[in-house]
Amino acid sequence: MLAKTTSYSLLNKCIYHSSRLLLTQQQHYKYNKMSTNPAVIAAKKNFPLKKVESAVSVVSIHRHPFKVTVIGSGNWGTTIAKVVAENTVQHPHLFKEQVEMWVFDEKIPKEDNPEEFEMLTNIINTRHQNVKYLPDIDLPHNLHANPSLLDSVKDADILVFNIPHQFLSRIVENLKGHVKPHVRAISCLKGFEVGRKGVQLLSSYITDELGIQCGALSGANLAPEVAKEHWSETTVAYQLPKDFRGEGYDVDHRILKVLFHRPYFHVNVIDDVAGISIAGALKNVVALACGFVEGLGWGNNAAAAIQRVGLGEIIKFGRTFFPECKVETYYQESAGVADLITTCSGGRNVKVAKHMAKTGKDAFTAEKELLNGQSAQGVITCKEVHEWLDTCEMTSEFPLFEAVYQIVYNNVPMKNLPDMIEELDSFVTEDD
Numbered sequence: 332m333l334a335k336t337t338s339y340s341l342l343n344k345c346i347y348h349s350s351r352l353l354l355t356q357q358q359h360y361k362y363n364k365m366s367t368n369p370a371v372i373a374a375k376k377n378f379p380l381k382k383v384e385s386a387v388s389v390v391s392i393h394r395h396p397f398k399v400t401v402i403g404s405g406n407w408g409t410t411i412a413k414v415v416a417e418n419t420v421q422h423p424h425l426f427k428e429q430v431e432m433w434v435f436d437e438k439i440p441k442e443d444n445p446e447e448f449e450m451l452t453n454i455i456n457t458r459h460q461n462v463k464y465l466p467d468i469d470l471p472h473n474l475h476a477n478p479s480l481l482d483s484v485k486d487a488d489i490l491v492f493n494i495p496h497q498f499l500s501r502i503v504e505n506l507k508g509h510v511k512p513h514v515r516a517i518s519c520l521k522g523f524e525v526g527r528k529g530v531q532l533l534s535s536y537i538t539d540e541l542g543i544q545c546g547a548l549s550g551a552n553l554a555p556e557v558a559k560e561h562w563s564e565t566t567v568a569y570q571l572p573k574d575f576r577g578e579g580y581d582v583d584h585r586i587l588k589v590l591f592h593r594p595y596f597h598v599n600v601i602d603d604v605a606g607i608s609i610a611g612a613l614k615n616v617v618a619l620a621c622g623f624v625e626g627l628g629w630g631n632n633a634a635a636a637i638q639r640v641g642l643g644e645i646i647k648f649g650r651t652f653f654p655e656c657k658v659e660t661y662y663q664e665s666a667g668v669a670d671l672i673t674t675c676s677g678g679r680n681v682k683v684a685k686h687m688a689k690t691g692k693d694a695f696t697a698e699k700e701l702l703n704g705q706s707a708q709g710v711i712t713c714k715e716v717h718e719w720l721d722t723c724e725m726t727s728e729f730p731l732f733e734a735v736y737q738i739v740y741n742n743v744p745m746k747n748l749p750d751m752i753e754e755l756d757s758f759v760t761e762d763d
């Protein structure tokens with residue numbers, strides 16, 4: 332068959348330069364034979380057909396179901412893999428049914444004999460439950476747990492990143508050179524990358540390091556509630572890449588909606604990747620502060636005050652360092668204020684901070700004691716934010732973020748929080 336083995340430089344130019352000039356196998360065949368279309372005649376003249384050895388083959392742009400891989404299998408990783416696997420079964424014309432889920436594999440003590448162990452991947456693939464990170468939730472049988480990162484991504488068209496963000500750089504490093512060139516990605520992580528390029532969105536980091544287009548998914552989504560199929564909303568943000576290959580051939584907003592939307596998980600797809608990522612990362616820092624005041628027994632008014640100040644700093648951080656983000660995202664989208672509210676009500680960051688307040692233990696001990704291997708991302712994010720603001724000499728402009736950092740890393744007493752974030756009126760002086 333023509334398509335399997337042959338490719339042409341003109342066709343490649345078409346793929347790269349025009350999302351509208353996509354040729355099906357049949358059109359391509361006709362093109363080679365003869366065409367009366369003036370655009371094709373002109374194109375033939377400018378780009379004479381020339382056989383090339385290795386290039387994007389016709390097969391690769393032919394409409395085919397997308398293969399999806401979820402990278403990560405924690406509390407949220409497994410929940411999102413469940414959502415995605417339920418949708419791939421229902422939409423076989425769009426997605427390959429089997430979803431790979433990369434698992435950072437570990438030994439789990441057997442219930443009947445804790446001296447013996449079983450691998451987590453084996454348990455997921457046979458009992459269809461992630462007993463460690465998402466217990467008591469049945470997973471679809473088309474979700475395949477894979478302990479090999481490279482094997483899990485080898486055929487993927489869509490990568491869904493979903494790991495605690497402190498592990499991202501190592502995973503991305505391992506993936507280099509092992510993903511298909513036109514793979515598209517969505518990051519469900521909440522956090523930043525602070526490094527030689529300054530403060531970066533995790534989706535931008537993935538794009539820069541792997542050379543692939545990456546959007547984000549973020550919302551008011553406590554994983555255990557979504558896993559139990561209690562109704563919630565989320566926001567997906569994605570921008571079409573320059574080399575977009577056309578509707579039906581590439582990932583776009585419609586494909587992402589079908590991939591993530593469930594009757595119990597309502598998805599809104601927008602463009603504002605920066606807005607939803609900033610809100611998702613920074614609400615974890617605010618949640619720590621909320622946990623401190625709750626743990627001190629100060630009640631709802633204090634928690635509301637923290638959230639008010641926190642929202643202001645989130646928006647200011649976005650406007651200062653990511654001017655492309657839209658203010659309305661913070662109040663119109665699930666990824667904005669709704670996520671702040673849910674996290675501060677029942678998230679892991681607030682639990683860890685309350686435990687710190689009640690027991691006097693440090694954040695890392697509290698995390699270990701409460702979360703059974705899960706991560707409270709605010710503990711790392713507040714440090715990253717501090718480092719970045721310090722570099723910019725702007726810590727005093729974000730007093731709540733800075734206070735959280737000082738409490739977590741420098742043992743500043745939590746009861747000082749109100750003083751640390753107080754905005755003194757201009758007519759109140761030190762002497763008063």
Ligand SMILES: NC(=O)c1ccc[n+]([C@@H]2O[C@H](COP(=O)([O-])OP(=O)(O)OC[C@H]3O[C@@H](n4cnc5c(N)ncnc54)[C@H](O)[C@@H]3O)[C@@H](O)[C@H]2O)c1
Nearest residue numbers: 404405406407408435493494495498520521553554705706
């Ligand atoms: N859990 C939630 O309710 C929730 C909801 C929305 C977004 N998020 C975000 O999603 C991201 C992933 O969170 P999660 O809840 O799935 O993870 P988690 O907190 O459950 O973390 C546990 C996962 O980390 C893995 N892990 C441990 N050590 C590792 C290592 N060295 N290398 C790679 N992986 C390792 C474990 O195998 C496990 O899969 C986070 O950024 C989080 O903020 C979480």
Ligand SMILES: O=P(O)(O)OC[C@H](O)CO
Nearest residue numbers: 550551552553678679680
């Ligand atoms: O449990 P947390 O604090 O990590 O928050 C989970 C989600 O981000 C809430 O949307």
